[in-house]
Amino acid sequence: MSKEKSNEMWGGRFEEKPSDIMEQINASIDIDRRFWRQDIDGSKAHCEMLVKQEIIPTADGQKILEGLDQVASEIEAGTFTFSAALEDIHMNVEARLKDIIGETAGKLHTARSRNDQVATDFRMWTRGANSDLVAKIESLQATIATLSSKHASDIMPGFTHLQAAQPITLGTHLDAYAQMLARDKSRFEDCTKRLNECPLGAAALAGTPYPIDRNFTAQKLGFDRPMPNTLDAVSARDFANEFLFCCAQTGLHLSRLAEEIVLWATPQFGFIQLNDQWSTGSSIMPQKKNPDAAELVRGKTGRLNGNLITLMTVMKGLPLAYNKDQQEDKEPVFDSYDTLVLCLEAMNGMLESASFNTERMLESAELGFTTATALADWLVMTLALPFRNAHHVTGAIVKMAEDKGCKLDELDLADMQAVESKITDDIFSVLSVKNAVKNRNG
Ligand code: ARG
Numbered sequence: 001m002s003k004e005k006s007n008e009m010w011g012g013r014f015e016e017k018p019s020d021i022m023e024q025i026n027a028s029i030d031i032d033r034r035f036w037r038q039d040i041d042g043s044k045a046h047c048e049m050l051v052k053q054e055i056i057p058t059a060d061g062q063k064i065l066e067g068l069d070q071v072a073s074e075i076e077a078g079t080f081t082f083s084a085a086l087e088d089i090h091m092n093v094e095a096r097l098k099d100i101i102g103e104t105a106g107k108l109h110t111a112r113s114r115n116d117q118v119a120t121d122f123r124m125w126t127r128g129a130n131s132d133l134v135a136k137i138e139s140l141q142a143t144i145a146t147l148s149s150k151h152a153s154d155i156m157p158g159f160t161h162l163q164a165a166q167p168i169t170l171g172t173h174l175d176a177y178a179q180m181l182a183r184d185k186s187r188f189e190d191c192t193k194r195l196n197e198c199p200l201g202a203a204a205l206a207g208t209p210y211p212i213d214r215n216f217t218a219q220k221l222g223f224d225r226p227m228p229n230t231l232d233a234v235s236a237r238d239f240a241n242e243f244l245f246c247c248a249q250t251g252l253h254l255s256r257l258a259e260e261i262v263l264w265a266t267p268q269f270g271f272i273q274l275n276d277q278w279s280t281g282s283s284i285m286p287q288k289k290n291p292d293a294a295e296l297v298r299g300k301t302g303r304l305n306g307n308l309i310t311l312m313t314v315m316k317g318l319p320l321a322y323n324k325d326q327q328e329d330k331e332p333v334f335d336s337y338d339t340l341v342l343c344l345e346a347m348n349g350m351l352e353s354a355s356f357n358t359e360r361m362l363e364s365a366e367l368g369f370t371t372a373t374a375l376a377d378w379l380v381m382t383l384a385l386p387f388r389n390a391h392h393v394t395g396a397i398v399k400m401a402e403d404k405g406c407k408l409d410e411l412d413l414a415d416m417q418a419v420e421s422k423i424t425d426d427i428f429s430v431l432s433v434k435n436a437v438k439n440r441n442g
Pocket residue numbers: 028032087088114115118322324326327328
């Protein structure tokens with residue numbers, strides 16, 4: 001093996017280059033280059049603090065800041081060469097800074113470790129992801145709110161056990177999802193509140209002897225305060241697990257809506273017509289129009305759940321403080337973010353352009369004796385029957401309608417009176433699906 005030293009960051013103690021496989025398993029640059037901007041912002045705040053505290057000279061600080069700006073513009077322009085030998089984004093940036101400004105670059109890492117650096121970058125990135133997702137959820141909420149008021153009085157069957165249960169309105173059905181999304185949104189907001197503490201200054205794990213100002217860097221980077229415990233600061237990843245849970249839960253809600261879209265788009269239901277832009281055809285069956293986007297939103301719940309389990313499993317049983325296992329934290333988080341953004345956008349696009357077949361929904365609400373509960377409630381409220389007796393009487397009336405092959409409001413009063421003699425023709429005020437919905441205003 002060659003004696004060539006590969007790593008200038010810790011080369012002092014090492015005589016040999018890492019093996020190729022070691023380099024491969026160790027490198028995270030293909031993943032963590034994604035938060036290069038947070039890394040550079042963090043470094044600039046740290047550098048300003050070092051100058052302010054007179055830990056490094058002002059002129060050096062100035063050179064470092066200008067150099068970091070140049071690195072940022074190179075990355076932005078796509079001219080930066082990322083190197084796996086330099087392992088991660090932190091060392092890639094610092095190595096380039098050294099190319100640009102020379103030895104002075106080495107002063108940037110004073111009073112800092114990659115452990116507090118990566119934790120800071122990752123918290124900042126996740127904070128941004130939370131607010132992006134909140135905005136995406138808000139657009140979907142707005143689409144659902146529009147549809148829900150448009151269809152506020154369109155009747156459809158409400159289901160339990162996927163059996164027609166009672167007539168409801170499409171507006172109410174859609175609004176249920178708006179409620180779920182409101183909670184999902186508040187979970188992302190909550191995640192930011194808890195994660196918004198700054199690890200910088202914890203250094204490797206035990207703090208640093210330099211006279212740093214942790215409040216300055218925390219404030220500069222938009223954090224509420226520095227993290228109080230240095231070991232916790234570098235090793236905590238519960239914020240990332242929490243983010244992954246928020247994504248998984250939102251994805252789960254979307255998957256329920258997606259499943260309804262899949263069902264409703266079948267010719268058997270025929271409740272919804274998806275726009276061609278949001279459907280695909282079959283290569284063999286010309287009649288088919290498949291709701292692939294909805295199926296994929298449903299299917300992507302798998303990876304959202306998987307990402308949460310991945311990171312929880314990585315973190316389980318890790319001793320304090322930082323362990324290299326933790327480098328595995330970013331990939332699931334980035335993947336859940338990308339996946340959920342896509343799912344929210346797809347759901348929004350599908351719903352915005354879909355049309356609901358409200359005639360068909362109304363017809364369907366009239367099947368399956370969905371006003372039977374309204375009938376039972378009438379017997380309780382008008383004839384003062386105990387609910388259990390009312391249930392029994394209604395059951396017998398439903399059976400009669402079933403035998404005659406008619407709807408409840410098509411039965412004769414005399415037929416119903418044969419089951420319960422006290423029934424009057426006021427009963428017809430609740431037997432239609434429209435009245436049944438109108439009466440349930442509690
Ligand atoms: N790339 C590393 C990570 O993502 C940065 C921290 C490395 N720290 C260390 N002590 N080797 O976790």
